Amino acid sequence: MGQLEIEKLNETTFVLQMGPHHPATHGVLKLYCEFEGERVLRIIPDVGYLHRGVEKLAESKTYPVAMTITDRLDYISSMTNNIGYCIAIERLMGIEPTRRAKFIRTMVAELTRLSSHLLWLATHALDIGAMTVFLYAFREREQILTFFEKICGARLTVSYPRIGGVRVDVEQAVLDEIYGFTDTMLKKIDDYEELLTENRIWIARTKGIGIISAEEALSLGLTGPVLRGSGVYYDIRKLEPYDAYGEVNFEVPLGENGDTYDRYLCRIQEMRQSVFIIKQCIEKIPEGQVISEQSPQIDMPFQGKREILADGSLWNGFVSFTDKKNEIMPKGEFYSAIEAPKGELGFYIVSDGSGRPYRMRVRAPSFIHISAIPKLCQGHLLADVITIIGTLDIVMGEADR
Template identity: 50%
Template sequence: MASDTPSAAAHVFEQTEMLLNMGPQHPSTHGVLRVLLKLDGETVVDLDCDIGYLHRGVEKICEHDTYPMITPYFDRLDYVAAVNGDLVYVEAVERLMGVELPRRAEYLRVILAELQRIASHLLWLATHALDIGAATIFLYAFREREEILKIFENFTGARLTAHAFRIGGLQWDANPEFVRDVLAFLDILPGRIDEYETILSENRIWLARTVGIGVLTAADAIDTGLTGPVLRGSGVAYDVRRAAPYSVYPEFDFEIPTGDTGDTYDRYLVRMQELRQSVRIVRQAIEGLPEGSVMAARVPRVIKPPAGEVFHTNESPKGEIGVYLVSDGTNTPYRLRVRPPCFVNLQALKQLAVGHLVADVVALIGTIDIVLGEVDR
């Protein structure tokens, strides 16, 4: 028996690489993402993302649906930021058709889109912090997000898949309660953001889990095609609302927050700043909300954009969402391509995670802020 001991001990200390399967049913993957990790001890050596569990063939379905029928599919791409998905699609069609919107419609669109950005960032904050172990912030952020969902329910009838916009404007106008509710929410939110930052920004555990984790240089981030807060966290002030302005964004005064080092903590700071900037935009839009119609005057009953093509992009909470629309002049698109920010950003997970510990993979999936409905489409 004693003669066996040395070889058994040698086996214990033998260094081997291990393959670890994470997901697709794993709470921190925020959906159905499967990550295959190659580990040396607890350190990630290599990883591969297996996606497509939620693939519904949206681009194919769109080729068989009329233009108004497609909008609900965009609700269900990034289902925690449905309004931003709707916006890029209806704007792409309107741009191809050359429809001019009444200013009230544009303002209401900006209000809803920025409220949705706040809701999406709050959901990101809640789940990201919960993944790392801060459970309190989850309840706080969901409390504020609930207020936005109530506003959406009042305006559109739906909390999540809002289907807020129609080609040529909006179906409904804002009622007086809408303005009142939004203003009330704007009054409470900045104080609540202060609360979140009090809990997290100087919290030792939070700092230990985020500072220096998943550092991306600006050049790397651009090369990997990252957009949105992930790119801005690396110090690139690229925001589609400024870079290729759409809707009435040029009329509003807001800043583009950026980070310096490009780690998980910087990306957290950028998103917290963006919450405050969105509050600024919504307040300006509510104060300057023009009177008038919410639907363009000459929108045909059957939507048939002229033959041609357009690539229209918006700043969604996750990054640059784009629609490449090829029309052949009929009532269905010939080809409709969605440029999905989550899909492109998820590609960076490998670069971010290699060299870090398994526990950091959870933080890194959170910091990219993916929604699998949009990754898989």
């Protein structure tokens, strides 16, 4: 919206530029908002302040090294980002992860979904004016991050999954701790609902706000809880199961009205389903290796440090991957997607046969969902804009790539 357009506005309209550093935009997002009184006439999102260049950076890295970049997309969900990228490379190369690794990856993916939804609930409630839920949700999220630290030594950007499995095994004591946490978590979700679900202020701020029909949501490419809140049954974990999702039972919560309240209920129910999946993974997890024997050809070798230095396998692997003349990967282009906490996370990769992706494109849910802001906000009040940004659950790290 340029200066000329602003000058054309009549006396009853005005322009408010929200962001790029506004706490309710959940990142570096700028919105050009045109209002008549307090009612939204038009909103234009401006995405482009971070300039991180993740996709181009990946093209200069080897396949295993490029995985560390995916941690920084939606940094709240680094585990699922890693898993989505690893599955893409595994499908390209025909590598089958071990069964134990599949169950571990499914468990940590659902812990990540819990962590992501907890952060969403905390910040969304705070934006609308509920402070207590913010403190409650961060309490449980802190416990999940502690589990990640015990599993792999990192809390936020983990780089734990590997092409063909996971980096290290999970100790039984940690599995027992997580299993005990699941029962506690179900009670905590009940506490969140007691504070919000029947709260008349929460209902007034969310019911009937940001309504989008199933047809409109599909035409905009929305996925995840935002799409399912409009009643569309689309969950990649069910439709194209990966890792251990085909061996566990869970339901896909759906909304009816496609408003902010329905999207809230969907995420609350998804948290419960995540708890059930985690319990099943721990109960069914088999013994065995945590990384495929096919994996060392493109990742770190199995041997210990002394053996690696003695036989030169690490150096040979480095040379084969960095030399563009060596064709060690299948040529072609492909797309692979998983169900991340915010929606469909896809990786489109073009391989020229070398150890680096020739081109990589990330289909990030936050970027797609930002395009829905103008549609969802039109006709609503200024205060509702904050509510609608929160209900989309966007993280700008994966939006401006």
